[in-house]
Amino acid sequence: MVKEAALILTLSAALTSAADTMTGIFNENFYTLRTDINGDYMAPPVLLLGSDDRLTVSFDELAESNSYLRYSLIHCNANWTESSLVESEFLDGFNFGNVDDYEYSRMTATHYVNYHITLPNDRFSFRISGNYLLRVYRDDDPETTLLQVRFMVSESTALVGADVLSVTDIDYNDSHQQVSVTVDATNAGVDDVFNDMMVYVSQNGRLDNEVMVRQPLRVSGKTAYYEHLRPLIFPAGNEYRRMETVSTTYPGMHIDALEYHDPFYHATVATDYPRSQESYSYDQTQNGRFFVREYNSNDSEIEADYVVTHFTLDAPELPGKYIFLDGDFTCRRFDPQSLMTYNRATGLYEKTLLLKQGAYNYQYLTVDAGAKTPGASTATIEGDYYPTGNEYLVKVYTRRRGERYDRLIGVTSVKFK
Structure with a gap:
């Protein structure tokens, strides 16, 4: 049993090794971590830079009374490692705030406090695009993270299109789906569209099988075409x-x-x-x-x-x-x-x-059991079936020469039908 527990902890560390910047809850009293964009719980956690978009993060604490909680933000690179920017480079305003929007449960057997954090708010605005991590901690223990949430801020300066087909480069209406992506970077300030963009594609919000491709199959002017690329072929999985x-x-x-x-x-x-x-x-x-x-x-x-x-x-x-x-x-x-x-x-x-x-x-x-990198399989239990209605999220990043952070220049999503 001890040996099995050690193996599980080793596996967990290997599969959550992005220094742990993954969304998660780290305290046994906190539950039900959710995000929405402008009230839409189906939307991915992506804000448009300079817009009226609002991200709301909600969670519960199983307690009779509220705790004194605070939050802060971390700017991250495209791969979710912490960027080298100081706070004044990515925010206008204060990089901390009290979590003072809360309500007590009522008519429930289990007592809890329901908290909300809305971003941005009257304390700050975002100066730049990219990946962000929200940390929540107790006022008297700022070094201990209770929970954290990934979200993104996009410039939407690139026009991103995507398509998904069950006729792939490795099978025909069988067990895979293939994604193709088009990025028109005419207005995105990209010098070299063949080498200077990073395209991330994820399936159904999963992180373990997210892929990144740098070089497209071809380029026409400032438009890059990511087609017939083996990394963009995904096991189709099954309906949830x-x-x-x-x-x-x-x-x-x-x-x-x-x-x-x-x-x-x-x-x-x-x-x-x-x-x-x-x-x-x-x-x-x-x-x-x-x-x-x-x-x-x-x-x-x-x-x-x-x-x-x-x-x-x-x-x-x-x-x-x-x-x-x-x-x-x-x-x-x-x-x-x-x-x-x-x-x-x-x-x-x-x-x-x-x-x-x-x-x-x-x-x-x-x-x-011996996995050292993320990558789980649907094949063993769920099966892989080409008609599965998967959703794919496409994010496009770039970094100009001399810049110290990855700009998020476009986001789109596509669903297999």
């Missing part, structure tokens, strides 16, 4: 699984049992099975997102309760592989909080998480 805990009086979608055992409600998710050998079945999902919802409430943010949620996967033990729960509710991290544990007594992989009432998308990803 869904479950709902929108009520504490009756079991919701894909819930076998709902009970109250003081002090928490408990929901038993119907046992899942591998789908890799089944035929593809269409389902309209939100590609890994989750939505807080209490069926009988007009204000689920503070009236949704917390539910101890029990997941089980009926699959044979896979020596040499780890199975992780993937979705926005796990912050897309491969760590002990998302790791499924095999129970030899029941013959099931199991995981129990405390989740806020709502509608959840999730899937099971496998990672080789």
Whole structure:
């Protein structure tokens, strides 16, 4: 057991090694970390520089009263390492603020405080584009990060287009999807469009299989065409699984049992099975997102309760592989909080998480035990099916000669239909 725990910690460190600048929660009292852009929870966390866009970060603390929390911002390079800029180079105003927008839960078995942070606000504005990391910490312990969130600020000076096809350079309507990207950098201040742009493409908000390409297949004037590039071929995966805990009086979608055992409600998710050998079945999902919802409430943010949620996967033990729960509710991290544990007594992989009432998308990803770099597989449990309705986020960065940071010059998203 000790050896297995050590291996898990080593794997977790390897897969979250961006000095850990990944979105995540690092304190056991904090839960339900979410972002929205102008009230849209489906939107990626990208603000338009100089616009009226607002990013809202929300989270809960399981407590009877509020804590004195503060936040600060870090500017990052395209690869999410911290940039060398000082605060005055990326912000106009103050790089700290009190988290003073909060409400107490009401009519819930579990007491919590719901916090909101809105960016930018009357304390500061963004001077430049790029990647940013929001840190939240206690007023009396600024060195200890309670939680952090990645977001981006885009200039939108480049015109970015994207397409996704199931006819790829390696198979035809089988198990992959291929993305092509066009970047018109005429107004983006890029000197050499063949060498000076970095194009990042991610699938369904996942970080483990995000790819970066530098050189396009061809260039015409100031327009670069990223076509027929092997890194832009993705395993197609499968539609996300869904479950709902929108009520504490009756079991919701894909819930076998709902009970109250003081002090928490408990929901038993119907046992899942591998789908890799089944035929593809269409389902309209939100590609890994989750939505807080209490069926009988007009204000689920503070009236949704917390539910101890029990997941089980009926699959044979896979020596040499780890199975992780993937979705926005796990912050897309491969760590002990998302790791499924095999129970030899029941013959099931199991995981129990405390989740806020709502509608959840999730899937099971496998990672080789010896993995040193991110890269999980859908093939083993979920299967790879070309019709899957994946979403791809495309981000384009550049750095002028003499500049000390990566500018985010364009962002777009595309969905396979």
